[in-house]
Amino acid sequence: MNRARGCDHPAGCHTGEVPTLASATTGARFWLLIEHRGPWAAxxxxxxxxxPVHELIRRAADLGVRAQLIRRPLQRHATSGPVHVMVADTTAREPWIAEGVFLDPRDLDLGSLVRGVVPESCILVKEPVFLVCTHARRNACCARIGLPIARVLGESQPGRVWETTHVGGDRYAANLVCLPHGLYYGSMSQAAAIAAANAYRHGEIVLDRFRGRAGIPEPSQAAEHFVRVHTGELSVGGVAVETTRSDGDVTEAIVRHGDVRFRVAVERTMFAPCGIACADTIATYRLAALESFQCGTPVLT
Structure with a gap:
């Protein structure tokens, strides 16, 4: 029998005290969301x-597509019939999400998805989609904290909010993912989730509790974060990493911000929530250097 894993994470988790930056899932460029209202195993x-749904999930794994089960907040009764799916490409030049209904889910062309093309029989979704992890069998905290947030956020963003299975980073529960851009938020409160969703609908992010953008390496997420902090840029597409070069724990990135380029160095470090002797350390990043690429004059070190 599957049992929910308890809240065994370090002190400070779920409270906003643990740094969330640069912790979005790196291997989630393409997404497959499958509506399933019945029970979710671990x-x-x-x-x-x-x-046929299991076959679709296995095919997604083979193609590097992240599969998630989804359901509307508080819907728990299993249904039969056609399968409702959504697919998304989060790191395309213009990220997109599309949906379709299939009598046989094996008819979904995932090959088109990984080529950046909307699969046949799917139509583009114009409104953003919000996922809240409520996967109790994976981690009890995800349900305890996530369920109330999914319910309240669903009232704030009717028709746009889904409960979902594990998105990565149980220690950051409650987790919120904004599609199609794949923006991750962690340690969310109800108020913070509503603020993040409203900002995203206006093409912006909220830096507080922002984990990063899925599908790109963690050092690149960190470099983008520190440029946003320095410039105050909050638009979703306002910064982008162009190149990176790593040497051990230090990564140097060239980050575009409008017509300006920044050379950013970030260093992987460890955060100890219980103090310097704490065994439950968490990997994070610190800013080592940041300078204007155009003039070469250091602006922050």
Whole structure:
């Protein structure tokens, strides 16, 4: 029998005290969301799903597509019939999300998705989609903290909010993902989730509790974060890493901000929530250097 894992994370988790920057899931460029209102096991392969859905999930894994089960807040009754899916490309030049309904989910062309093309029988979704992790069988905190947030956020953003399975980073529960850009937030409160969702609808992010953008390496997420802090740039597409070069724990990145380029050095370090002797350390990043690329004059070190 599957049992929910308890809240065994370090002190400071779920409170906003643990640094969240540069912690978005790096391997999630392409997404497959499958609506399933029935029970969720700890892992997708253990869920009681029709075999064609399991086959679709396995095909997604082979192609590097992140599969998630989703359901509307508070909907718990299993249904049969056509399968509702959504697919997204989060790191395309213009990120997109599309949806479709399939009598046989094996008809979904995931090959088109990984080529950056909207699959046949799917239509583009114009409104953003918000995912709140409520995966109790994976971690009890995700349900305890996530469920109230999913409910309240669903009232604030009707028709746009879904509960979802594990998105990565249980210690950051409650986790919120904004699609199609794949923006991750962690340690969310109800007020923080509403603020983040409202900002995203206006094409902006909120730096507080922002984990980063999925599908790009953690050092690049960190470099973008520190440029945003320095410039005050909050638009979703306002900064972008162009190149990176790593040497051990230090990564140097060239980050574009409008017509300006910044050379940013970030260093991987460890955060000890219980103090310097704490065994439960968490990997994070610190800013080592930041300078204007155009004039070469250091602006922050």
């Amino acid at each position: 892992r997708l392969e253990e869920c009681e799903l029709p075999e």
